[in-house]
Structure formats: structure tokens, C-alpha cells
Amino acid sequence: MTSPPTSATDPVGPEATVPPEAPMAPIGRLFAVVAFLEAFTWVGLLVGMFLKYVTGTTEAGVWLFGRLHGGTFMIYIGVAIVAAISLRWRWWVTVTALLAAVPPLVTVPLEIWLRRTRRLTRRPRVLAAEASEQGPHQAPR
Secondary structure, three states, rough: OOOOOOOOOOOOOOOHHOOOOOOOOHHHHHHHHHHHHHHHHHHHHHHHHHHHHHHHHOHHHHHHHHHHHHHHHHHHHHHHHHHHOOOOOOOHHHHHHHHHHOOOOOOOHHHHHHHHHHOOOOOOOOHHHHHHOOOOOOOOO
């Protein structure tokens, strides 16, 4: 099953350029792991904030998960930028991935969507010989 056309340059969606059996790229796997870690540390920080501000029992959760989440957030931003360049994401996919780190737990559904649309799989590059056969105006970007 193919997706509906997304643009004139990508007539049948991103999955058309990747074989169905194509494995996830190493940077795609790293992105998936870091996205889940970012969400996990968000949950820890939210629980820590509940314990600190609602029950008033301890500040240890905010102290620990605040640091873990801050570090994981920075790693996520870096990995998202590297993945966007390496996997040749469109600009709006990159912006969506970066913005997904701000609200709690949004990196998980984003990672699921990226996996389902095969955006965590490396797209094959057109060889120079194929590009010259297509002509200068038809070569993919």
C-alpha cells in the first residue's frame, strides 16, 4: 500500500524510495533510543516534581531527573540534527523532531511515526551515472 502523493517531487511518499525490507540506519536506531530516553527522563522529572511540589516529601527526584533530563535533552537535539542531515529529512520533519522534545513524552509518538514512514531508514543515493542519464533538471535533490 502506498501513501497519497505528498508533493510533485515525491509522488508516492518517502516509503517509495526505500525497499520494504530495508533495515533501520544506525543513526535511526540511535535516534529511537535517545527519543525513548528523553521521554523516560521526562517521566522521572514529572514524578519528581509531583513528589516535591504536591506531596512535599522529597526533592531528590527533581535533583536527579532534572540533571538527567537536561543532559538527555541536549543529546536528543544533537542526535536529531545529525539524523536529519544523515537521513536527508525534509525541513519540516527536522523542525517537528526538534519541537517534539519540548512537551512531555512527544518524542515517543514522533519516533513511532518516523519508524512507520521509514524516515529512520537511509534512502539510497542516486549514482552519478544514473543522475547523468536523467539529465541535470531531473536529478533528485
